[in-house]
Amino acid sequence: MPRIATVDADTPFRERFIAGLAYPLRGGGLATCVVLALAHYLALLPSYIGVIAAFTLWGATWRYAATCLLHTANGYADPPDIGVDENPAAGNGLTAIHLFAFALCFVSGVFYPQALWPLVLLFALTLPAIDMSLAFDGSLELAMSPVNWWEVMRRFGWAYLIPVGLNLATGVLIVLASVAATFLPRLISLPLYAFAYTYLIILNLHLMGAMIHQRHESFDLEPEAEKLMREGGYDDDAHLLEQVRAVATTDRQAAIGMLVTRMQGRSAPAQLHQAYRELLRQEGLRDGLLEHGQIWIAVLLANHESRRALGLVQECIEIEPAFLPDAPEHADALANLAARSGMTRLALKLCRGYLAHWPRSPEAPRMGLLAARLLGDELDQRTEAIVLLGKLAAAWPEHPLHHDMHALARRLQDPQPRPA
Numbered sequence: 325m326p327r328i329a330t331v332d333a334d335t336p337f338r339e340r341f342i343a344g345l346a347y348p349l350r351g352g353g354l355a356t357c358v359v360l361a362l363a364h365y366l367a368l369l370p371s372y373i374g375v376i377a378a379f380t381l382w383g384a385t386w387r388y389a390a391t392c393l394l395h396t397a398n399g400y401a402d403p404p405d406i407g408v409d410e411n412p413a414a415g416n417g418l419t420a421i422h423l424f425a426f427a428l429c430f431v432s433g434v435f436y437p438q439a440l441w442p443l444v445l446l447f448a449l450t451l452p453a454i455d456m457s458l459a460f461d462g463s464l465e466l467a468m469s470p471v472n473w474w475e476v477m478r479r480f481g482w483a484y485l486i487p488v489g490l491n492l493a494t495g496v497l498i499v500l501a502s503v504a505a506t507f508l509p510r511l512i513s514l515p516l517y518a519f520a521y522t523y524l525i526i527l528n529l530h531l532m533g534a535m536i537h538q539r540h541e542s543f544d545l546e547p548e549a550e551k552l553m554r555e556g557g558y559d560d561d562a563h564l565l566e567q568v569r570a571v572a573t574t575d576r577q578a579a580i581g582m583l584v585t586r587m588q589g590r591s592a593p594a595q596l597h598q599a600y601r602e603l604l605r606q607e608g609l610r611d612g613l614l615e616h617g618q619i620w621i622a623v624l625l626a627n628h629e630s631r632r633a634l635g636l637v638q639e640c641i642e643i644e645p646a647f648l649p650d651a652p653e654h655a656d657a658l659a660n661l662a663a664r665s666g667m668t669r670l671a672l673k674l675c676r677g678y679l680a681h682w683p684r685s686p687e688a689p690r691m692g693l694l695a696a697r698l699l700g701d702e703l704d705q706r707t708e709a710i711v712l713l714g715k716l717a718a719a720w721p722e723h724p725l726h727h728d729m730h731a732l733a734r735r736l737q738d739p740q741p742r743p744a
Contacts, residue, residue: 393455453484
């Protein structure tokens with residue numbers, strides 16, 4: 325099966341946005357930008373021929389952009405090939421809607437300027453919902469329904485303001501590109517302007533597709549790329565993993581370099597991280613394992629995979645008993661998770677590490693109180709717990725938990741057995 329370059333739906337949008345800036349300049353996207361830019365010389369033809377050519381090229385731009393939206397929403401990392409037209413109706417509809425919006429704003433600006441900004445605001449708010457609806461359904465009637473607009477906005481929530489901002493930014497940049505083009509000869513400015521607005525439109529709809537891909541479950545969509553990966557058991561990262569394993573048989577350092585290059589880009593799946601750690605172990609690179617552990621723990625917590633992060637902490641502690649996550653909020657979250665999960669000694673170790681590294685943190689009294697409870701209630705080390713509580717109370721005499729520290733100390737000093 326041929327390689328499929330995919331994107332994980334959990335990749336943060338900030339990462340998708342940065343990578344997306346190069347999206348129209350790769351593969352089919354770049355070819356489309358160049359071909360359409362050069363084809364705009366047809367607009368110089370006399371009479372209605374040039375006008376028809378301009379409208380046709382504008383329609384081709386929106387048709388390809390609609391295909392990019394669909395392609396991205398289905399989980400593909402690269403632009404579709406030039407000439408691919410998965411939904412002609414969507415492209416035609418997008419062209420008609422955007423030309424109508426432009427014409428209405430132009431007429432309003434000339435004959436009734438008071439209505440211009442309300443119209444701009446209306447189109448800024450509704451065009452993303454219309455664009456996305458047309459790309460998926462191809463139905464102009466459904467896309468123009470206010471009920472449908474509201475449904476799209478509801479599913480996105482506040483995140484809907486992102487495509488609204490993207491549409492506004494695209495419109496402003498296209499106008500700026502048009503103004504800049506007037507300072508150049510027509511034969512030079514025409515293809516440059518066409519290239520610029522084609523790039524911006526493709527980027528805009530690609531980023532909308534990225535947002536839909538992130539929220540595909542709320543849209544009842546199953547990304548096609550994920551389906552193909554499951555059916556074929558093969559994707560771009562699987563191909564890389566095969567290459568890494570082959571290279572590692574003769575040159576483990578080179579294999580490690582291949583994985584480092586991959587993990588410096590978009591979010592890498594767990595199997596690549598595991599392969600990287602296994603190679604580091606084989607090379608005896610203890611410091612590399614600990615450094616990678618810190619990085620991967622942060623990534624896992626950011627992706628709400630706290631239990632996997634806790635397992636990684638245990639693995640790093642086996643390598644270096646003094647290991648501690650390098651961010652106080654990470655150590656805090658993992659200590660509490662370990663305590664809730666019954667991993668008392670690990671939770672206590674994280675609490676003690678927290679107190680040693682960040683003794684004046686505002687959260688230190690709470691972490692110390694948790695450590696004392698673990699010592700006294702779970703490990704029956706009451707004397708040590710009482711000593712710790714005394715130190716905390718002395719160090720934080722005005723803290724809101726000061727009363728809780730004394731209450732726990734009094735309870736632990738009680739010689740009566742604790743109730744079952």
